[in-house]
Amino acid sequence: MNTSATSPGFVAVVIDPAFGLGLASDERCWTVETDSTAASLAALAKLDAELRPRWVWWGRETTQLLAEELVPLDRCWDVQAVHRLLYGGWRASSAEAWAVVHGLSVDSIPQMGQLGLLDIPVDEGDPEQPVRPDGHLRPEWTSGGWRSTPHRLTQWASLALEAARLQQEQFSDLPDPARAESTARSESAAELLCAEMAATGLPLDVPEALRLIEGAAGPRPTSYADEDAIRAVRDQVVLSHLGAQLSLNLRNPADVKTMLNHAGFDLPDTKAWRLEELRESSPLINAFLRWRKAERIATTYGYRWLDEHVHDGRLRGDWSSSDGAAGRMTASAGLHNLPTVMRPIVRADDGFVFVRADLGQIEPRVLAAVSGDDAFISAAQGDDLYQPVADRLRVSRAIAKLAVLGAMYGATTGESANALAGLKTNFPVAMGMLERAAEAGKRGDDVFTSGGRRIRMWSAPPSDENPGSGPATDPAGGSADRIEQAQSDAASRGRYARNAMIQGAAAEFFKVWAITVRRQIRPFNARIVLCLHDELLVHSPADAAEEVAEIVGNAVNEAAHYWSPDKRVRYLADVSVIHRWSEAK
DNA sequence: ATCGTAGGCGCC
DNA sequence: AAAGGGCGCCTACGAT
Incomplete structure (x- = not known):
């Protein structure tokens, strides 16, 4: 299916602060020479208005520059972020993304520096060419060599374009290519949002x-x-x-x-x-x-x-748009695990407020949507999902909640496991979906989230391969122990896969919500300063608070319309305007 | 000395 | 009510 008639065309861009822009479209390659980063970014914003393309870039080196100046771009394709979506895991260098779309083994990616004694010498070819004879990107280029001449800039941009095109083709192997491609777009924008949060920081008292x-x-x-x-x-x-x-x-x-x-x-x-x-x-x-x-x-x-993370009244850390497991955002510097008692120190600047919102019962709601279980969907149509479930199961609301959470996490003991039988008979489609994911995980097969993210499974390392690994354990390694270990690994993969279906889908929904908010609050000079899995914190001028709060609330419905596989499921956000984070309920 | 792992706790 | 999934970051400790 060809969507290029309706969606904007790809234009790849690389930015060299000293020189300017390298650009590549399907029709041509060109450069825009400037004398400063600011001028380069201004030129880029102008091109965005003229061409209205979908910008393709390799990854962090570009988003960081854009974020520092808050260049107002929305449509993008981040090759490294899309690579994580397609391939799973944390590894996301340009060289890796390139290798994978070309069907090359990531283990054969060349490293900079001396050849090891046991390495087989390879034909490295012409150093002026970015791609080596073996098909890999030249490490001298990936580590910065791409920016040494104007010609190299355009070469590097056309390679980004090629990588993006190949990634697009790889979506055709997935059950729903169009949906996965839309995830690729939202994940890319989320990466830009992450770069902006890292640059902006969280206001602190x-x-x-x-x-x-x-x-x-x-x-x-x-x-x-x-x-x-x-x-x-x-x-x-x-x-x-x-x-x-x-x-x-x-x-x-x-x-x-x-x-x-x-x-x-x-x-x-x-x-x-x-x-x-x-x-x-x-x-x-x-x-x-x-x-x-x-x-x-x-x-x-x-x-x-x-001392380490707070400067000029801002707490700053690294943000990643998708961790290696199910695709949730991660943040360092304590941004994701600040103790509740410390939340009073997160305070809006003078003349500003926080617009804070969190999604209500998001995980069971996305379970309803991605499983397509009619009975569960009908429970997800009201403000409270757990009470209708409790009514069906003829148990208390507390037990119903426990059971639903237990089903999503893979609980095996206790009260939640007891109530699981009731869930299975009343919501067979939803529970069946989770069960299938868990079985795949146990076998060691990868699973895929609703939006098409690959959840990569691992397998137990063969125990006779590296006998000395691990801390001084019994070298004999009784075979009964080994079997037990293998079973425990399988069970662990089962819970991981089961949970990833939910956690990953919720993360996809959240990111669509967040990037919608990011785009729509721009005219009010408000910025997202914190994303916390189901919670958004927007730093907004006080006099724009009402409009921003309305945008944040409405964006939930827009995100649902865009992302949710089932339109009957209701998604809720609790929105409030506060001065300190601790004022949130 | 440096590294990886385990136990622990913070948040969701 | 039970103790299951994710992440980052701390300390202690044993192996290298």
Whole structure:
């Protein structure tokens, strides 16, 4: 099927800050010479308005430049992001994407530098050509050589174009090529959004952050000795509950187990949820749990974190539009796991507010949509999905919720597993879809999300291959153990595949929502500053808050229209206008 | 010294 | 109510 009549044509672009733009379309290659990055980006924006193409670029090196100046582009094709969609996993270099679309093994990708003694010398051909005789991209080019001359810029752009065309062709192998291609477009725009979030940063109230850190971790240490002393004071609060002068390290779980043993508690591990139940009955455990909270802030979100990741009142980290598992966004620098107690420090600038929104019950709703289970879809038509499920199963809402979540996560024991039988009889289509994914995973077969993302499975390494791997375990490796291990690996792959169908589909929906918001809030000078799996935080001028909030809410319906395989499923967003992140419900 | 793994916890 | 899926980041520790 040819969609080129209705969709904009590809134009590939590479940007060299010193020189200008290298461009390639199906008809021609050309350059736009400029004397600065700003001029290059201005020229690009002008071309975008004139040609209205779908921009093709290799990946990060381009999106980073665009994001720094916030160039307002929307339609794009990010070869590295599309590669992750097609191929799965984290690896996403240009050389890798190139190799895969050309059917070359990624293991044969040439590296820069000396030839190893055992390497078979290959014909490297003409260094002026970006593609080697063996078909791989020349490493000297991928590592920056592409920008050394104007001619090379256009060559490099035409290769990006070729890679994109080949990626497009590869979608024809998927069950729904048109849908996968639309995922490729939204994933590409999400990558651009990620680059913008990395450049913009999350506004932080630094004085408040310092107060909070001091409360948990004590004053900023002035020396290593001082740091030790402060730590000792923190530890002493817990250790003082132990009558004897036991020498133990609270940061060593084995020591903690010993400590609890002495106090009369025999526990398999020291996980917080397990200790939580004993909190009331033991001042020691209570003190220890409080210690762990403080220790978390002191070590992960303390002064070092502030110094390393917060500058000019902005918390900045790397953003990736799709992690290696199911395609959720990831972020570093604590952007995705800031403790709730620290959320008050996320504060809008003066004259600005946050428009915050989260999707309600998104995972079961996408399960309804991607499975096409009529009974489940009908449960997903109202504001609450779990109550209708509970009514059908004749159980409480709490049990129904537990069962649905358990079905998506692959729970095997407890209450949720008990209720699973009810789900299977009442929602056979949805449960069957999950079951099939789990079976494929157990076999080691890749599975695909609704939008066409490959979920790559792994298999247990053959145990006689590398006998010495792993920590000093029994070299004999009893075969019963091995079988048990293989079964446990298979079960683990089953849960992984099962969950990836849901987590991945929810991530696809979320990204369509986010990029829709990104595009529509631009005229109001508002920006997305945080994406958290089902939650969006928009930094908006205060006087535009109402309009931005309306856009964010409406964009859910647009995302549903664009993405959802079933239009009857209802998607909900809770939207609020706040000054600090902690004001969210 | 440096590396990989395990246990743990933060968020969803 | 039970403890299942994902990620990043911390410390401790054993192997190299």
